[in-house]
Structures are given as C-alpha cells and as structure tokens.
Amino acid sequence: MRIGFDFDRVLFRTDEFKEHLEEEIPGFLETYPSEGVYDPQEHAEKLGIDPERIEQALEDAERFLYEDVQDLEELESFDLVIVSRGDESFQRKKIESSGARKYFDEIFIVQERDKDVGEIDLLADDNTEELERVEVPGVKVDRSREDMSEITDRIREKLEEQE
Numbered sequence: 001m002r003i004g005f006d007f008d009r010v011l012f013r014t015d016e017f018k019e020h021l022e023e024e025i026p027g028f029l030e031t032y033p034s035e036g037v038y039d040p041q042e043h044a045e046k047l048g049i050d051p052e053r054i055e056q057a058l059e060d061a062e063r064f065l066y067e068d069v070q071d072l073e074e075l076e077s078f079d080l081v082i083v084s085r086g087d088e089s090f091q092r093k094k095i096e097s098s099g100a101r102k103y104f105d106e107i108f109i110v111q112e113r114d115k116d117v118g119e120i121d122l123l124a125d126d127n128t129e130e131l132e133r134v135e136v137p138g139v140k141v142d143r144s145r146e147d148m149s150e151i152t153d154r155i156r157e158k159l160e161e162q163e
Contacts, residue, residue: 001078001079001121002078002080002119002122003078003079003120003121003122003124003155004081004083004108004115004117004118004120004122004124004136005104005123006084006085006123006126006127006141007094007095007100008126009126009141009143010125010126010141011065011098011100012061012064012065012094013064013065013066020057020060020064021054021057024057025047025049025053025054027047028043031046031047037086037087037112038086039087040054040087040090058090058093058097061097061098062098064098065098065099065100066143068147068149069103069148071147071148071149071152072152074149074152075152079105079106080103080104080105081107081118082095082100082104082107083108083118083120084108084109084110085109085111085115085130086111087111088111092107114133115134116136120134121162122137122138122139122159123138124139124141124155125141126140126143128140137161137162139151139155139158
C-alpha cells in the first residue's frame with residue numbers, strides 16, 4: 001500500500017514560512033500569486049529582485065517542518081510518498097531543505113494534473129478540491145486541529161474501511 005501526503009500545510013508550516021519570507025523580502029506576501037502554481041522566477045520579477053533571494057530562504061526550511069512528522073514512522077509498513085503541487089525545482093528544494101525527505105520513499109511534484117500519481121492507494125491532503133480530483137480514497141487534514149498521530153490513526157481507519 002502506498003500513501004500519498006501533500007507537503008504544504010500537511011507536513012510543512014507553509015503560512016509561517018511565507019511570513020518568514022515576508023520578513024526576508026518585504027512585499028513577498030503582497031505580490032504572492034493567489035492562483036495557479038507558484039513560480040519563484042515570476043514572483044521575483046514582480047518583486048524586482050534576483051530569484052536567488054527567494055531560493056536562499058529555503059535554507060531555513062527545516063524550522064518550518066511540523067515537529068511531529070517523525071510520527072509517520074507509525075506507518076512503517078506502508079510506502080509513503082510526497083505528492084505536492086508546485087514549481088518542480090523550487091518545491092523539490094523546499095522538501096529536501098525541510099528534512100522531510102528521510103520519511104518518504106519517493107517524491108512526486110505535479111503542476112496541472114491531479115495528485116493521483118505513483119500508484120497511491122490513499123491521499124492525505126488539506127485541500128478538499130485536491131481530494132475530490134483523485135480517484136483514490138482521501139483523508140482531509142486540518143493541522144490546526146490534529147497532530148500527525150491523529151492523522152495516521154485516521155489513515156489506518158480509512159484503509160481498514162477499504163478492505
């Protein structure tokens with residue numbers, strides 16, 4: 001069994017990371033695109049800065065990984081993959097810099113297609129639209145209300161329902 005996990009807001013405190021970027025790059029949030037796949041090159045152009053400044057902020061990504069991500073070890077009998085939406089290079093660097101990679105067997109970065117990739121059997125995501133687009137069971141994640149241990153319990157329950 002393969003379980004897919006979204007990265008942003010499921011494994012990573014994305015909103016806090018964006019606030020950090022605002023501190024490092026004034027105007028970051030004001031010019032952050034509200035729709036579509038984030039493109040750091042385009043965003044840097046809007047800000048009138050070298051794209052490298054946005055990339056440099058990834059050096060701090062580890063401090064925004066949820067502290068309880070190690071609780072994914074409770075799912076050690078499953079293949080765990082990250083299925084994330086974003087600019088391929090930037091998103092992969094963010095995931096690697098965060099330290100999340102060590103808990104996962106594989107990483108898939110998608111842009112226009114749905115997150116039903118890598119033969120996953122279930123997707124854990126914070127976005128209802130993403131969960132509705134896939135043809136596999138999903139678990140809606142709300143990190144403001146639950147920790148990773150509670151999420152893994154719900155994943156197990158959902159998988160048991162499928163048997």
